[in-house]
Amino acid sequence: MSAAGAAASGPGRSLLVAEDIAVSFGGVRAVKDLSFTVEAGEVFSIVGPNGAGKTTIFNLVSRIYDVDHGRLLLDGDDITRVPRHAVAERGIARTFQNTELFERETVLHNLLIGCHAHRRTGFLSDLLFVPAVRRQELEFRRIAEEVIDLLDLQSYRDQVIGNLPYGVRKMVEVGRALCIRPRLLLLDEPSSGLNPEETEDLAFALEDINQGLGITVVMVEHDMGLVSRASHRVMALADGALLTIGAPAEVQRHPEVLKAYLGD
Amino acid sequence: MRFIRKTRYQQDIALFRHGGQWFWYSLLLVAALAAPLLLDRFYLGELALVFIYAIAGIGLMLLVGYTGLVSLGHAGFLAIGAYAHAWLLGQGWPFPLAIGSAAALSAAVGAAIALPATRMTGIYLAVATLAFAVIVEQVIIHWASVTGGFRGMVVPAAAWLGVDLGGPAAFYVLCLALLLLCLLLALNLLRSPSGRAMTAVRDSELSAESMGVHLVRTKTLAFALSAGFTGVAGALFAHKIGYLAPDAFTLQLSILLLLMVVVGGLGSLHGVIYGALFIGLLPQVLAVVRDSVPPAIAQLPGLEPGVFGLILVLVLIYEPLGIYGRWCKVRAYFDAFPLYRRATYKRQKQYLRTERLH
Numbered sequence: 007m008s009a010a011g012a013a014a015s016g017p018g019r020s021l022l023v024a025e026d027i028a029v030s031f032g033g034v035r036a037v038k039d040l041s042f043t044v045e046a047g048e049v050f051s052i053v054g055p056n057g058a059g060k061t062t063i064f065n066l067v068s069r070i071y072d073v074d075h076g077r078l079l080l081d082g083d084d085i086t087r088v089p090r091h092a093v094a095e096r097g098i099a100r101t102f103q104n105t106e107l108f109e110r111e112t113v114l115h116n117l118l119i120g121c122h123a124h125r126r127t128g129f130l131s132d133l134l135f136v137p138a139v140r141r142q143e144l145e146f147r148r149i150a151e152e153v154i155d156l157l158d159l160q161s162y163r164d165q166v167i168g169n170l171p172y173g174v175r176k177m178v179e180v181g182r183a184l185c186i187r188p189r190l191l192l193l194d195e196p197s198s199g200l201n202p203e204e205t206e207d208l209a210f211a212l213e214d215i216n217q218g219l220g221i222t223v224v225m226v227e228h229d230m231g232l233v234s235r236a237s238h239r240v241m242a243l244a245d246g247a248l249l250t251i252g253a254p255a256e257v258q259r260h261p262e263v264l265k266a267y268l269g270d
Numbered sequence: 271m272r273f274i275r276k277t278r279y280q281q282d283i284a285l286f287r288h289g290g291q292w293f294w295y296s297l298l299l300v301a302a303l304a305a306p307l308l309l310d311r312f313y314l315g316e317l318a319l320v321f322i323y324a325i326a327g328i329g330l331m332l333l334v335g336y337t338g339l340v341s342l343g344h345a346g347f348l349a350i351g352a353y354a355h356a357w358l359l360g361q362g363w364p365f366p367l368a369i370g371s372a373a374a375l376s377a378a379v380g381a382a383i384a385l386p387a388t389r390m391t392g393i394y395l396a397v398a399t400l401a402f403a404v405i406v407e408q409v410i411i412h413w414a415s416v417t418g419g420f421r422g423m424v425v426p427a428a429a430w431l432g433v434d435l436g437g438p439a440a441f442y443v444l445c446l447a448l449l450l451l452c453l454l455l456a457l458n459l460l461r462s463p464s465g466r467a468m469t470a471v472r473d474s475e476l477s478a479e480s481m482g483v484h485l486v487r488t489k490t491l492a493f494a495l496s497a498g499f500t501g502v503a504g505a506l507f508a509h510k511i512g513y514l515a516p517d518a519f520t521l522q523l524s525i526l527l528l529l530m531v532v533v534g535g536l537g538s539l540h541g542v543i544y545g546a547l548f549i550g551l552l553p554q555v556l557a558v559v560r561d562s563v564p565p566a567i568a569q570l571p572g573l574e575p576g577v578f579g580l581i582l583v584l585v586l587i588y589e590p591l592g593i594y595g596r597w598c599k600v601r602a603y604f605d606a607f608p609l610y611r612r613a614t615y616k617r618q619k620q621y622l623r624t625e626r627l628h
Binding site for chain 1: 280282283455458459461462463464465466469470472473474476477478479480481482483484485491495537
């Protein structure tokens with residue numbers, strides 16, 4: 007689907023680089039001088055106990071929070087001070103832990119909003135619905151339909167989000183993020199609230215997204231089964247600081263990680 | 271029950287989704303155009319007023335129903351449109367230019383107050399817009415050299431290129447034409463990225479921004495467009511009432527306009543029309559009913575606002591989706607008959623939204 011995404015993901019290139027990023031809320035230092043690199047084309051998981059700063063990292067990358075110091079680079083470009091609404095245009099898409107869909111609209115409408123970053127028409131041409139707007143609508147629809155096919159959402163296309171089960175909503179949110187045709191996809195606990203069967207489907211979808219579309223995925227995840235199965239590298243955090251980065255099996259055996267989860 | 275076979279994406283973009291819609295809306299248009307031949311002067315005037323309310327309602331609906339920003343100040347925009355139009359006509363401007371400029375001025379004021387107002391949400395925004403309406407009222411009172419102050423000003427006759435637009439039939443057609451134009455613009459907006467951005471802002475600002483929606487720009491445009499439509503309605507309203515005075519644009523009118531979109535059904539353009547019919551025709555219905563009830567009830571002071579208030583409360587409790595929502599349910603019942611499930615519209619469990627960010 008995303009030719010640009012696939013072409014941009016040569017092996018061994020750093021897509022996302024965090025240099026010494028830090029943020030505090032009042033007296034709480036949520037992320038402490040953290041540095042890491044996400045290689046283009048990989049699935050990179052972030053694990054850690056509650057309060058480790060996993061979601062905070064997502065919120066820093068998607069610019070919902072400002073870093074106190076440090077830099078974030080996407081493909082070599084500094085995105086540390088990019089406005090929030092420009093993050094999608096840069097090719098970063100995200101999902102939210104408890105889903106943030108447009109509840110009163112249909113699945114299709116949600117996916118079309120996902121296409122917003124590709125928008126070329128202005129307010130006045132929209133108001134007059136000039137032919138360029140119509141062409142663009144058809145193009146957006148094709149993007150949305152590709153995503154619907156990829157994630158098997160056909161039967162939900164015209165249903166309102168508010169009526170859908172949680173597992174489907176999670177998938178729709180992934181779909182909405184894919185409509186951005188991102189280079190980097192941030193998934194915040196994609197399997198939370200899913201039953202084993204849905205988690206299985208998610209693992210397949212992740213594989214399609216990463217290997218089929220060539221999209222680099224960063225996910226925060228608690229299901230260690232999914233993490234070991236889907237990710238190339240894992241970063242473990244505790245209290246906003248790095249414990250270790252490595253292959254899933256190494257990280258699971260790492261003494262610091264065991265200590266963070268289980269105590270001494 | 272109608273099943274629509276979709277074979278092209280264009281079908282989901284078209285204004286009319288199927289032949290049935292074509293037929294019924296055409297029939298409605300024919301009926302609306304035939305009204306001047308069938309109805310007398312009084313009822314034509316009342317229908318024109320309904321159309322004017324509907325134009326303002328489209329503006330307010332885009333803001334409240336689609337962008338999720340509540341305004342209690344739309345009487346202010348109505349006043350700006352009315353006074354600007356009347357004043358420009360008085361300066362000898364041609365009719366279309368005067369009404370266009372009145373709408374543009376109203377939109378510009380809307381955009382100007384949107385910049386500070388969009389930093390607020392909910393009740394704070396409602397109070398801020400309320401303050402705006404009061405300011406407009408005060409400006410009208412004190413800027414007597416233009417507005418005539420308390421004495422008010424006469425609205426020049428509506429005429430263009432020698433055609434009198436002020437007669438009952440001509441004015442009715444003028445209002446209908448402008449309503450159709452405004453409806454078309456609103457429908458275009460809602461099927462394009464700009465309109466979707468508004469609904470995104472309404473449902474979740476957080477994810478709207480993550481999708482690349484510029485919050486301030488979207489809200490400002492929504493405010494400006496809403497004010498522009500209301501300005502058009504104001505210009506027509508000026509002709510309808512014939513004589514402008516500050517007491518025509520009170521807080522009560524703002525509330526009436528909000529009542530219209532809430533009772534009609536938030537988040538639908540059908541709701542605007544139902545709401546406009548409701549607030550436009552209810553006073554007539556009450557007047558008729560008043561003749562047939564005991565005088566002790568008929569002569570109660572404040573009967574009309576009381577009935578309005580009662581209906582608003584009943585709608586909010588029993589049908590938050592308004593008249594249009596009720597109509598959809600009735601239609602669904604007959605569509606599915608005899609297999610209608612009683613729980614179809616039962617509210618489902620709501621899931622948690624992202625809480626870590628708030």
